[in-house]
Amino acid sequence: MSLADIKTRIEVIEETYEFMLAYAAQGLEGDKGSKTGGQLRDFLKKADEAIDHLASELRALVASDGLEPKAEYLGFVDVIEQDARAAGAGLKLVLAQDSISSQLIDNMNANIHLRALLTDLFLVDEIIKRSLATG
Numbered sequence: 001m002s003l004a005d006i007k008t009r010i011e012v013i014e015e016t017y018e019f020m021l022a023y024a025a026q027g028l029e030g031d032k033g034s035k036t037g038g039q040l041r042d043f044l045k046k047a048d049e050a051i052d053h054l055a056s057e058l059r060a061l062v063a064s065d066g067l068e069p070k071a072e073y074l075g076f077v078d079v080i081e082q083d084a085r086a087a088g089a090g091l092k093l094v095l096a097q098d099s100i101s102s103q104l105i106d107n108m109n110a111n112i113h114l115r116a117l118l119t120d121l122f123l124v125d126e127i128i129k130r131s132l133a134t135g
Helices: 003-024 034-051 054-064 070-096 100-108 113-133
Strands: none
Touching: 003 034, 003 054, 003 100, 003 113, 034 070, 054 070, 070 100, 070 113
């Protein structure tokens, strides 16, 4: 797993969150019959796929690129894994609904697990970029 692959996963998750913010603002009762409703499900599925195996790929990056201090990187990857599992469970629950309203997405946007995952990813992305640039 390369840093570029991980960055792509992070971008998908961030883009999905941005789309969800816009969707929530539309005040839609459901996702059926609207262009953005179809797009919403596509974004949610891509984000769910991006979240899957994110932690294992980060662990592989720490090992392959010799990021140090290794224990601290891996400790934080454990945090990302927990937040990813929780955020992914929320996304899966939303995707399982017959209809996805703007209010439901607004609640998902406010979900602490999704927000935690996003801030985890902002932090680790910046640290890894700096570490690889200087290492």
